[in-house]
Amino acid sequence: MNDSAAPDVAGWTCPLPLRDYPQIVLGHGGGGQLTADLVTHLFVPAFHNAALAPLADAAALHLGGQRLAFSTDSYVVRPLIFPGGSIAELAVHGTVNDLAMVGAQPLALSAGMILEEGLPVGLLAHLVERMAAAARAAGVSIVTGDTKVVERGHGDGLYINTAGIGLIPPGIEIAPQHARPGDVVLVSGSIGEHGMAIMSVREGLAFESPILSDTAPLHGLVAALLAAVPDVHTLRDPTRGGVAAALNEIATAAGVGIRLEEQQIPVRPEVAAACELLGLDPLYVANEGRLLALVPAPAAAAALAALRRHPAGVHAARIGDVVAQHPGLVVAHTGIGGTRVVALPHGEQLPRIC
């Protein structure tokens, strides 16, 4: 075998168009390659416009000299209540965080409730109260909404959609495309907790200390970070698909490589243990209260200090660098000194057999 037949890394692009599953499969919602295919090959061509094009967590709209951030997200988690949170907090925090990832101060949310016939009204009331409490704590108002009921068997009790608007302060330019070689990659805390909290409930896993979801609003943390370092290039909350998917999206969008130091990535012991048991990689597990910040190297120490001073960023860590080599690829230095590619997940992360 000669070298010319080796994979062409620099020129490697996904060769296949929308994959030929004749129906939607669960993996299309996994936040990985299947999801990206739907977005790139179906949604973007159909809806294309300048505000959509950056594919950021929130769109930025120019309105009378102000920049408005606008985002939406739907919540379909099962079980509805899990250790550390519920669908109610997720529905508030998720959209607040999408706004925060473009540097916006969230102003108002909408709430679309899709109820399944048979959902106990007492449970709904409890979840709505939690949603209201989460919004109050985050300092946003839920100002409009909608209610629909679907037949029994056509929903998991309750689905929630929220949309949100916020204002982007002048001078803040945060986008996945702005990552540059030389930037430092920071994470605001230990990873994988939300995904493993859900998984441990579903799989009936018990640990000495239960794994709690990390669900939390991040706009306060972002404001603290921007106050210390206005020149933040990129922010991303690593939700579905985890840190791996978020960094791959950034590497692709900015045409840069990302190099991770695996040993520096904070993972709580119980999360690491649960991942070992289930054959999962914490880099691919969802977070709901963490952010990745890419900042210029000279500002890295100040950015890290600002994150750590905030209650939501106490365990922030520097986990890697942006490089000009291997554009579009995320590469990790492993604990024993080897290297591996951290690829974009494909669909659902599948538990391994042995």
Next chain:
Amino acid sequence: MKYLHEFRDPALAHTLLHDIRQRVTRPWALMEVCGGQTHSIIRNGIDRLLPPEVELIHGPGCPVCVTPLATMDKALAIAAQPGVIFCSFGDMLRVPGSDGDLFSVRGAGGDVRVVYSPLDALSIARSHPAREVVFFGIGFETTAPANAQAVVLAQRQGLTNFSMLVSHVLVPPALEAILTAPDNRVQAFLAAGHVCSVMGYWQYEPLAARYGVPIVVTGFEPLDVLAGVQQAVRQLEAGQAVVENAYPRAVTRAGNGPAQAVLAEVFEVCDRNWRGIGPIPASGWQLRPRYRAFDAAERFAVQALQTQESPLCHSGDVLRGHLKPHQCPAFGTLCTPHKPLGATMVSSEGACAAYYQYGRFSAGEVTPA
């Protein structure tokens, strides 16, 4: 994590690597048998840390990869039947059959569920008495005891709506098939630690003696793999060929007696067709006649399946060690974990998927910080 961090220690890893570099004087081809080892090698970047003389050939030890196409097609047909709840280990869902995979069956309305244990499938059967619950019983000797136990429990509990599609495979006959192939290149084996924890390693002693090949029982953490490589290289350089146990914290020569007892109770040896390799005599387990009532292949008369392997897939050459995954013309282009042509591209243990996930760039492009 206790029992894990100790076996990921970078300083000890470098001591072992140094020792391997000191010992090796000429090229050697070692096969790690188990897909879990392949996964660990690629995930930790071990293949790039070894001296160039030590070539690791990825073995056929991924149960997902070697499950025969005909069995896969049978699984798809059963899972698509109305009223069936089809339970499987997660990574089987993306294995391509002749037409589609279990994900597409689920997308088309089939009730396909990921379980972590066959006992989960038993609970589903108990709570859905009006449904037929089928468990996809695949794997090597490692997963077989739990599957056997599930069948015993199903009989004891009188569960008439539970059955198992069994496609178990056995390691020693596969090693013998590799060693007797006319173009065999494998000079030493890292035997699969988890398989040996069940079966012991006495079965491998005649193979080592007959074929003059060192066999080192090897675990899965980085230090385990490096210790296995070190012992294999030491034997090769010294001209020895014996069975050594480099995974003594989990493996004994005799193995796990109670597990072997339930295996003998439920299963009998049969010939098995290995996907990508072909038929290997006495290389599988099937249900004994007294448990045939739980055999999904008999319960569901799925007939006249036309099985068709992709002509572009070279997984057989990969499994036999003749082709590195990235040397396949379809690798990374027509064939990705996302849309696999062959089963080796599916599981993270599959040699092609492991290469794709963790090896899709050349080592020269990454320099330490």
